[in-house]
Amino acid sequence: MSSATKKIGEIQGLRALAALLVLLFHAKFLPGGFIGVDIFYVISGFLITGLLLKELSISGRISLRAFYLRRSKRLLPASFLVLFVTAIVSWLLLPPISRGSIGRDLIATTLYVSNYLFAWWQNDYQNLNAIPSPFIHYWSLAVEEQFYLFWPLFIIALAKLKSSRKFLFGFWSVTVITFALGVWLTVIAPIWAFYSLPTRAWELSIGALIALLPRLQNQNRVVALFGMLGLLISTFWFSETTVFPGFYALLPVLGTAALLSSIGNWPNSIQWLATNKISLWLGKISYPLYLWHWPILVLPIAFLSRDLQVWERIAALLVTVLFADLTNRFVEEPLRVKVVSPSRLIKFVGFAMIVSTLLGLGIVKTTTSAILVDGKQVTLASIEARPTPYDNGCHLNYHESISPLCEFGKLDANKTVVLYGDSHAVQWFPALEKLANEKGFKLITLTKSACPSIEVVRASVGAFQMSNCASWRKSALNRIAEAKPDLIVLSSFEHFIPAGDPGRVEQWWATGSKKTFQILQPMSPKLIYLLDTPLPERNIPDCLASTRADKCLANSQIGLPQVADFQIIDPAKWLCDITCPAVVRGNVAYRDASHISVATSLELSDQLWLALLDQGFSL
Numbered sequence: 262m263s264s265a266t267k268k269i270g271e272i273q274g275l276r277a278l279a280a281l282l283v284l285l286f287h288a289k290f291l292p293g294g295f296i297g298v299d300i301f302y303v304i305s306g307f308l309i310t311g312l313l314l315k316e317l318s319i320s321g322r323i324s325l326r327a328f329y330l331r332r333s334k335r336l337l338p339a340s341f342l343v344l345f346v347t348a349i350v351s352w353l354l355l356p357p358i359s360r361g362s363i364g365r366d367l368i369a370t371t372l373y374v375s376n377y378l379f380a381w382w383q384n385d386y387q388n389l390n391a392i393p394s395p396f397i398h399y400w401s402l403a404v405e406e407q408f409y410l411f412w413p414l415f416i417i418a419l420a421k422l423k424s425s426r427k428f429l430f431g432f433w434s435v436t437v438i439t440f441a442l443g444v445w446l447t448v449i450a451p452i453w454a455f456y457s458l459p460t461r462a463w464e465l466s467i468g469a470l471i472a473l474l475p476r477l478q479n480q481n482r483v484v485a486l487f488g489m490l491g492l493l494i495s496t497f498w499f500s501e502t503t504v505f506p507g508f509y510a511l512l513p514v515l516g517t518a519a520l521l522s523s524i525g526n527w528p529n530s531i532q533w534l535a536t537n538k539i540s541l542w543l544g545k546i547s548y549p550l551y552l553w554h555w556p557i558l559v560l561p562i563a564f565l566s567r568d569l570q571v572w573e574r575i576a577a578l579l580v581t582v583l584f585a586d587l588t589n590r591f592v593e594e595p596l597r598v599k600v601v602s603p604s605r606l607i608k609f610v611g612f613a614m615i616v617s618t619l620l621g622l623g624i625v626k627t628t629t630s631a632i633l634v635d636g637k638q639v640t641l642a643s644i645e646a647r648p649t650p651y652d653n654g655c656h657l658n659y660h661e662s663i664s665p666l667c668e669f670g671k672l673d674a675n676k677t678v679v680l681y682g683d684s685h686a687v688q689w690f691p692a693l694e695k696l697a698n699e700k701g702f703k704l705i706t707l708t709k710s711a712c713p714s715i716e717v718v719r720a721s722v723g724a725f726q727m728s729n730c731a732s733w734r735k736s737a738l739n740r741i742a743e744a745k746p747d748l749i750v751l752s753s754f755e756h757f758i759p760a761g762d763p764g765r766v767e768q769w770w771a772t773g774s775k776k777t778f779q780i781l782q783p784m785s786p787k788l789i790y791l792l793d794t795p796l797p798e799r800n801i802p803d804c805l806a807s808t809r810a811d812k813c814l815a816n817s818q819i820g821l822p823q824v825a826d827f828q829i830i831d832p833a834k835w836l837c838d839i840t841c842p843a844v845v846r847g848n849v850a851y852r853d854a855s856h857i858s859v860a861t862s863l864e865l866s867d868q869l870w871l872a873l874l875d876q877g878f879s880l
Contacts, residue, residue: 268524273544274535275304275520280547282496284554284581287398288574293499296492296513298401299464299506301551303517305405306468313416314428314472323420328413330603332406333610336548339592340402341613343552344370345620347395350556352624354564356806364624366396371617373407376400380456393563398555400456407458408465432469439463447507449729450660454506461506464514471521480523488523489531491516549588554581566799566807644802644849646859648690650706656687657709662732664740669704670697676880677703679746679785681737682714685793686752688856692866693750700870700880705744707737713753716773716780741784748878749781751827752791754855778826789876790827794857795841801851805843813843830872835865 279300286294317323344367351363369378379400419431443460446453454460471477495513503509520527527535534540543550558577562569569577601609650656655667680686680693687708697704712730714737741749755770774790781788797804797813804813836845836857843850848860857865 270536270541271524271527271532272304272308272521273547274540275300275517275544276547277540277543278492278535279304280543280550283398283551284578287555287558288578290574291496292501293496293503295505296495296499299510299513300492300517301401302405302461302464303468303471303514303521305408306465307472307521308468309409309412309465310416310432310469311472313413317416317420323413323417325413325417326603329409330606332409334596334601334606336402336406337610337613338596339549339552339588340399341617342588342592343549343556344396344617347556347560348617348620348624350560351395352627354560356803357628358806359563359628359803360624361628362394364621364626364628366394367621367624368618370396370399370403371614371621373403376403376407376456376458380453383452383456393559395556395559395563398551404456404458404461405465408462412465412469428473429470432466432473435466436463436470439466443506443510444508447504451504452659464506464510467514467518468521471518477522478524479526480519482523482526482528484519485523485527485531488516488519491519546582546585546589549585549593550581553584553588554578557581557584563803566804644858644860645852647852648687648859648862649694650687650690650708655706655708656684657712657733659710660729661709662729663736664707664709664733666740667706669694669706671701672703674701674703676701676748677705677744677746678748678750679705679707679741679744680750680752681707681741682752683708683712683754684710684856685754686714686750686791688794689750689752689791689862689869691859691862692869695863695866696870702747702880705740705746707740709733709737711754714751714777715753715770716776738780738784741781746785748787748789748873749785750789750791751777753793755793775826787876787878788827789873789878790829792829792831792833795833795837797841797843797851797854800854801843801849802853805849828876830869830876832865832869835868836861 279297282291282294282297282300284294284297285291286297313323313328348363348367352360355363366375366378369375375396379394379397415431415435416428419427424430439459439461440463443454443463446457446460447455491512495509495516499505499509520531554577557580558569558574561573561577648656649669650667653667654665657664678693678697680690687706690706690708693704696702709730712733714734716734778788799813801813833841836850841850845861846864848864849858850861852858
């Protein structure tokens with residue numbers, strides 16, 4: 262095997278590894294498999310920069326037209342094939358009320374701006390429980406395509422400079438600036454840090470630096486071993502609760518860079534793993550593997566209204582491999598050897614983008630805005646309406662930490678009630694506001710998404726770490742001390758995972774609740790903890806739109822009631838008998854997969870008032 266062939270084979274093996282990691286992560290078999298995207302980025306930066314610098318050294322110029330046409334021919338046919346198939350299957354399988362988001366996502370994906378759409382969408386905590394978009398995995402391709410748009414222009418601009426170190430300075434500048442931006446945004450806006458090109462560009466420019474500097478290449482086997490060790494640690498140590506990208510992204514990125522810098526000198530064991538026939542084949546089909554895997558995994562979940570069992574996930578991965586091989590065989594390979602004129606390629610790309618955009622608009626047009634509940638048409642807007650604090654700025658989102666002064670009800674009343682907690686506290690705002698107006702007390706709200714009122718250490722939901730929860734609690738407690746309320750009502754989502762120690766959840770909650778009680782006790786004579794509402798198994802409006810109401814049930818087993826010392830109110834008895842139905846007294850019980858609807862909150866106001874009186878609160 263020649264040295265060049267050997268290096269190509271090892272890069273294909275790295276591609277295979279990256280694709281497999283992502284597939285196994287999304288199939289819930291590998292906790293840190295999401296680093297496969299980072300591996301892809303470093304490889305892409307290495308290969309693309311190497312090609313551009315080689316063209317520049319040979320011809321003295323870079324043909325942007327030829328570069329973009331090559332990228333389009335390589336990436337777009339398979340991409341559009343998967344887009345079209347996924348869009349049509351989604352339209353057939355998903356409930357009509359979900360079609361608007363499917364069409365919107367298709368259009369954004371077609372235009373390669375889906376990363377920013379998904380960042381905006383997921384930055385709203387309320388959208389985390391929606392049906393996962395079958396196009397969401399295209400976010401990483403959008404980042405890569407955006408990089409391809411500006412990187413050749415950047416290299417051309419650098420080439421015009423006279424300094425002998427112009428490329429080194431330019432590449433390092435991109436690396437340092439975008440890495441620093443990524444670390445900063447991971448703390449204050451983790452969703453945007455995850456999805457944005459300006460916070461991910463350093464991963465591609467690390468690969469570019471390997472391509473630029475010959476002295477970084479041809480490293481020995483020890484470097485390769487350290488690189489593989491970095492990838493292994495990342496794969497099995499990282500999880501959805503890892504603060505990412507941030508500093509943690511250095512481990513898989515530098516691990517991949519170490520492997521690329523020692524290409525051709527890998528230890529025999531690593532080389533065999535990368536260049537055996539199966540790895541080379543998987544590397545060859547890695548792109549369609551990535552394209553197909555997510556819709557094949559997620560659409561059955563949406564259709565079946567449940568998670569896939571282990572054997573079903575394995576079957577989905579096997580189907581993914583089959584589809585990827587067919588796509589490579591009948592789309593990618595024929596196009597790779599076929600000479601396509603630039604004009605025909607441009608026409609194809611333009612036509613495909615127009616058709617895809619029109620398909621997205623057509624899907625949006627078929628969206629229904631109402632569902633049938635107890636024989637009545639109920640609009641989706643009324644079901645998904647959110648409590649007032651979301652709209653007037655009183656309920657804080659991710660990046661905010663200072664609660665404004667928000668008062669409701671009878672503002673000059675002798676009695677003051679504080680509602681304190683996260684979105685599972687603010688779901689009771691409609692009921693408490695109604696009571697404040699009817700009974701004549703002042704209501705103050707202090708709420709923030711994904712930050713429980715209980716003093717748990719840096720709680721997390723999935724991958725999203727709320728670093729400013731402590732700051733918000735400090736601000737909220739100062740407001741409570743100033744207000745001197747007669748009653749504090751606390752409530753929180755009870756499925757948070759205390760950071761760093763998910764195995765001791767109950768202990769953390771018990772300790773945190775005791776600490777919170779001790780802090781609040783001097784501030785108010787009455788402290789009541791409103792236990793969390795039962796958690797639905799899926800998004801209730803989507804479920805009602807696609808099946809019978811008796812198939813849309815919530816879990817009557819409540820999360821974590823370890824709230825020491827507080828007086829307790831359990832709302833589950835108002836929502837559940839033996840089971841927790843989706844429709845309660847003619848109202849859709851939940852507006853998503855987590856929060857009770859405004860109508861339900863209002864309907865339960867009388868029960869809440871009686872419970873408060875029963876706990877000793879009086880006017």
